[in-house]
Amino acid sequence: MPTLHTLTNDSISCPLPDRMENVNFYYELENQIHPTYGLENLGMKNLGRVYRNLSVPQLVEQAIEHHEGVLADNGALVVETGKYTGRSPKDKFIVKEATSEKEIDWNQHNAPISEEKFQQLYRKVLAYVQGKDLYIFDGYVGSDPNCRFGVRVVTEIAYHNLFAHQLFLRPSAIELAAHQTDFTVIALPGLQGDPEDDDLNSEAFIVLNLAKKIVLIGGTRYAGEIKKSVFSMMNYLMTKQGVLPMHGAANIDKHGHTALFFGLSGTGKTTLSADPKRSLIGDDEHGWSEDGIFNFEGGCYAKTIRLSAEYEPQIWAAIQFGTILENVILSPDNRLPDYDDGRLTENTRAAYPLRYIPNCAVSGMGTHPKTIIFLTADAFGVLPPIAKLTTNQAMYHFLSGYTSKLAGTERGITAPQVTFSSCFGQCFFPLSPLVYAQMLGERLEQHPETSVYLINTGWSGGPYGVGDRISIKHTRAMVSAALNGDLEEVVFHPHPIFQVLVPEIVPGVPKKILDPRQAWQDGESYDLQARELAHRFVENFRQFTTASQEIIAAGPIWE
Ligand SMILES: Nc1ncnc2c1ncn2[C@@H]1O[C@H](COP(=O)(O)OP(=O)(O)O)[C@@H](O)[C@H]1O
Numbered sequence: 001m002p003t004l005h006t007l008t009n010d011s012i013s014c015p016l017p018d019r020m021e022n023v024n025f026y027y028e029l030e031n032q033i034h035p036t037y038g039l040e041n042l043g044m045k046n047l048g049r050v051y052r053n054l055s056v057p058q059l060v061e062q063a064i065e066h067h068e069g070v071l072a073d074n075g076a077l078v079v080e081t082g083k084y085t086g087r088s089p090k091d092k093f094i095v096k097e098a099t100s101e102k103e104i105d106w107n108q109h110n111a112p113i114s115e116e117k118f119q120q121l122y123r124k125v126l127a128y129v130q131g132k133d134l135y136i137f138d139g140y141v142g143s144d145p146n147c148r149f150g151v152r153v154v155t156e157i158a159y160h161n162l163f164a165h166q167l168f169l170r171p172s173a174i175e176l177a178a179h180q181t182d183f184t185v186i187a188l189p190g191l192q193g194d195p196e197d198d199d200l201n202s203e204a205f206i207v208l209n210l211a212k213k214i215v216l217i218g219g220t221r222y223a224g225e226i227k228k229s230v231f232s233m234m235n236y237l238m239t240k241q242g243v244l245p246m247h248g249a250a251n252i253d254k255h256g257h258t259a260l261f262f263g264l265s266g267t268g269k270t271t272l273s274a275d276p277k278r279s280l281i282g283d284d285e286h287g288w289s290e291d292g293i294f295n296f297e298g299g300c301y302a303k304t305i306r307l308s309a310e311y312e313p314q315i316w317a318a319i320q321f322g323t324i325l326e327n328v329i330l331s332p333d334n335r336l337p338d339y340d341d342g343r344l345t346e347n348t349r350a351a352y353p354l355r356y357i358p359n360c361a362v363s364g365m366g367t368h369p370k371t372i373i374f375l376t377a378d379a380f381g382v383l384p385p386i387a388k389l390t391t392n393q394a395m396y397h398f399l400s401g402y403t404s405k406l407a408g409t410e411r412g413i414t415a416p417q418v419t420f421s422s423c424f425g426q427c428f429f430p431l432s433p434l435v436y437a438q439m440l441g442e443r444l445e446q447h448p449e450t451s452v453y454l455i456n457t458g459w460s461g462g463p464y465g466v467g468d469r470i471s472i473k474h475t476r477a478m479v480s481a482a483l484n485g486d487l488e489e490v491v492f493h494p495h496p497i498f499q500v501l502v503p504e505i506v507p508g509v510p511k512k513i514l515d516p517r518q519a520w521q522d523g524e525s526y527d528l529q530a531r532e533l534a535h536r537f538v539e540n541f542r543q544f545t546t547a548s549q550e551i552i553a554a555g556p557i558w559e
Pocket residue numbers: 263264265266267268269270271272283301302303304305306307457458469470471472473475
């Protein structure tokens with residue numbers, strides 16, 4: 001009996017014997033049975049089966065058939081990513097060629113690789129895929145129809161294709177038939193690079209070729225690399241369209257007021273933007289154009305460590321059939337996820353489409369933001385949990401990007417590590433932070449009604465190890481107050497060191513928490529720690545030699 005998937009001779013319009021002499025016919029026939037969907041244009045030959053835009057159930061079936069994962073009792077597909085359970089920034093490279101050489105801000109985040117080494121790696125890719133089954137996802141990034149790019153994601157494993165299907169924008173049948181690729185991601189976790197021969201840092205590689213519009217990923221199964229390399233590509237391409245690309249979440253209320261939440265990984269973009277009182281536009285990557293803001297993606301990638309139905313009910317409920325759970329441990333008793341188990345990593349993740357969040361903004365678009373929130377996880381525990389920023393302070397803090405890298409998201413980070421990450425995500429931005437900062441400045445000038453807040457979702461009452469992480473409950477109360485106008489009548493006082501404006505009261509938040517000095521047992525230790533952080537801010541800001549005096553003066557007072 002033929003299996004469901006096998007085409008029989010009967011299903012081919014012309015029976016074989018009459019066309020035996022026609023060599024082309026065999027090619028066509030082969031192509032009908034095993035279509036390659038244009039992969040030969042990438043130089044890929046002698047492939048196995050190529051699947052394009054399979055449905056969610058088909059991809060889940062394939063993943064299970066190939067032992068990539070198992071189903072949890074809540075319906076999610078649970079996979080393990082092996083050695084790499086987070087992003088590996090040291091393994092990311094940008095090909096240095098005539099154009100990128102001039103445009104890219106070459107620094108520790110944007111490391112170069114030669115064109116020659118890229119070609120060599122590409123030849124390895126072509127050799128590696130021979131005889132292999134591959135999955136294609138053809139879709140889009142950019143929810144604004146005027147600002148979208150066709151993306152093709154070619155993957156070796158089914159769950160990576162499901163990830164692309166859930167995270168990016170899916171085409172309708174008509175769009176799929178006319179799909180054009182603007183850039184391509186090829187993810188082959190089984191292909192390991194050779195650090196010496198290929199000029200890499202390890203066996204893992206994420207190589208962006210901006211000129212050829214190709215991303216090569218190998219040696220790592222962590223799906224976040226697919227998402228964030230597409231983001232890096234967007235952060236390069238969008239500026240050319242006059243769109244400010246942003247590492248931030250967005251949601252909108254019923255009056256059409258949009259809020260943006262900038263923040264480095266782990267600071268709370270996904271958690272706080274999923275708010276039952278507001279419609280989620282997107283949890284991670286947006287563009288700000290002349291018309292308003294729009295999501296680049298069509299799905300979310302939430303952290304699930306210690307996830308609770310009480311504090312993150314929407315994310316909890318989004319974990320269902322079609323969702324991918326990465327590195328989450330299943331309880332052997334009931335096959336339900338044990339979100340408290342960080343045995344494989346602290347960076348356990350759930351990937352699901354936006355529409356799994358009730359009341360989401362399906363268009364993925366919003367108005368010009370009324371409120372902008374910069375999220376920071378302060379491991380020193382000295383920044384106020386909420387403060388209002390003047391425009392110059394907003395520019396200062398956007399360029400500084402002070403926060404902590406939290407455990408797990410990046411390889412090698414096991415405890416909060418203080419960092420200054422410009423634009424709250426410097427590792428994803430190929431151009432100089434000044435380019436993005438200038439675009440933000442222009443927008444803030446055009447929209448003077450926009451309020452900007454700095455919210456510390458990190459520590460309070462002492463540094464990491466001594467103080468506690470501010471509770472989600474209190475942070476949510478502060479976010480709500482900032483978004484629903486509750487703070488408009490409140491009196492603000494400038495912080496003596498950081499100068500940012502601290503509100504006297506926030507409904508639902510104890511006064512003691514609002515003043516960070518009061519939250520510490522010993523005020524003098526607080527002052528010392530706060531001054532140390534202020535010093536770091538000032539030292540870090542020295543790199544921005546072209547920033548205006550007003551912006552420089554908006555930073556913390558150190559002497
Ligand atoms: N006060 C807080 N605000 C936001 N998130 C918090 C807070 N305290 C703890 N968390 C936890 O921190 C993590 C924030 O992660 P996430 O929202 O995914 O960050 P991002 O999307 O910015 O990478 C979640 O695991 C959340 O449960």
